[in-house]
Amino acid sequence: MTSEDFRLIVISGRSGSGKSTVLNTLEDAGFNCIDNLPPSMLPELVKWMSHSAVNKRIAVCIDVRLSTEGIGDLPEILDSLGSQISPEVLYLDADETMLLQRFSATRRKHPLTNAQNSLAEAIRQEGQYLVPIANRANLKIDTSTLSVQELREQVRNRLIQKPKGLALQFLSFGFKHGLPRDADLVFDVRCLPNPYWDKSLRMFTGRDKPIQDFLRNEAAVNEMYEDIRQFMTRWLPHYENNQRSYLTVAIGCTGGQHRSVYLAEQLSATFKEIYTSTHIRHRDLGQDTE
Template sequence: MTELGADAVGSGSTAATQVSDTSVPEPQDGREHREFVLITGMSGAGRSTAANVLEDRGWYVVDNIPPKMLADLVEIVSGGVRPQRLAAVVDVRSRDFTTELSNGIQELQANGFNPRTIFVDATDEALVRRFESVRRPHPLQGDGLLLDGIHKERRMLGDIRSGADVVIDTTGYNVHQLGVAVDELLNTDVSVRLRMAVLSFGFKYGIPLDADIVLDLRFLVNPYWQPELRPFTGRDEQVRDYVLGQRGLDAYLDAVTTMLNIAMDGYLSEGRRYVTVAIGCTGGKHRSVAVTEELVKRLEGRAGVALTTFHRDLGRE
């Protein structure tokens, strides 16, 4: 994998993730199994890093292709034999980017592909740090400030972001974490209709940009203020018991479980493929970790739903 640059994620904290097998199953009906993934998003948020992850896993990846050439790409790179797994990285090149990308996707669908769009994003502060670290200007900066270019690109990509299959917030990710996230998203088990990521985080480090549902656990007593519990995390028995034993939490978890099951019914009915539930406390080490682990246990067993547990800030100091 190439060295990290302005279009790669920075060195984030160590996090704990539970993932499933990411192998691509063989088609059951004898037809050729074909996949097409589009990677787009903010400059500096990790497009190239995500592309490197796919390439390392055997995908045929083409970087910086004009959206109107997406349909032609399938035939050009395959020489008549279509690749099973093809990915293209597209970014803002013109004022008509949104229209060109929409038309390109329609052509792909007409040719038998149903492309999935991954949008990588990060906070403005993270993007500024990444560009400054490599001393490169933003591609849309022109004669203005770095933030001017970032804000311009964010406005231009607004519709693409809202229509993406999944948004990955790479603000606190390192390369390994991004690779795990991409692996889990592209697990192509045809029996899985909805992938729900349940992640813990610390509010003091910011709410994840890719969160669809946010739960706030700061109403619970913080184990951090118990000297004997402070060195441990919500994955340790003594902290888990302390958190889960607090008054009212069991009723809260019952209500949240009911709410999420109702939401999953709606997501499955509407064809939603990816959902992120973010569970936060102050630092993302005790309360949110323990409750995330417990909530996933309560949600397991839904047909057609794959759950992933991710602890974003568990390794932070």
């Protein structure tokens, strides 16, 4: 059996971050899916699946719902599975305020709440238990601002269609709305000329021609683009050589409407010619302006 024959995806993350949506999406795509598996049972599952005639595309969800016991051992368990299997770990996260809102809206009980733990304390405690898994993850997705459909799209684009080579995502965002939790590289472009201060341009975004024309004619913007392009051209092969499968490159301006959107679009178009699995997401487009 080779890694081409056997694909194992391990899903983990905080309660309320969308794990059931991911598992359902993978199941719809033909994966054998198992929810709430104890970490210690993973080697036996892999052994059984290896010698069975069933579909060897497997997705398992491992988190703290059953027990916190052994959850920190998952990275070592994954490393013990053998060289012929390269498990992929997807970690889902969300802002604690958003998780509080989701639990309040659904009135579901958090697995770590009890007489001693409030919901907020349980959410924080769960994040601490899951740190080893988060650190081991190949791919992280912050679902704080994602709809169910957007999360499904992320899974289809970045996980189901397994990329050949490095899978890139360019993510524009606004610093005023917080740093993206799933970014691997962050570039701050707030120093660039801001079209927001031109009232005739304010209502447009970095995807619109008036903003593109404005920024394209600014020397500093072109220099920033070229510096980021050269940095990535030099270092992306090193990420690939280090067995990285996924990389999220975040470009941030003040509100995530103009400069970051424009540069993310330009960089995505450039690197899509080199890395075919290149996607773009504008996290804060449509939020209040700069």
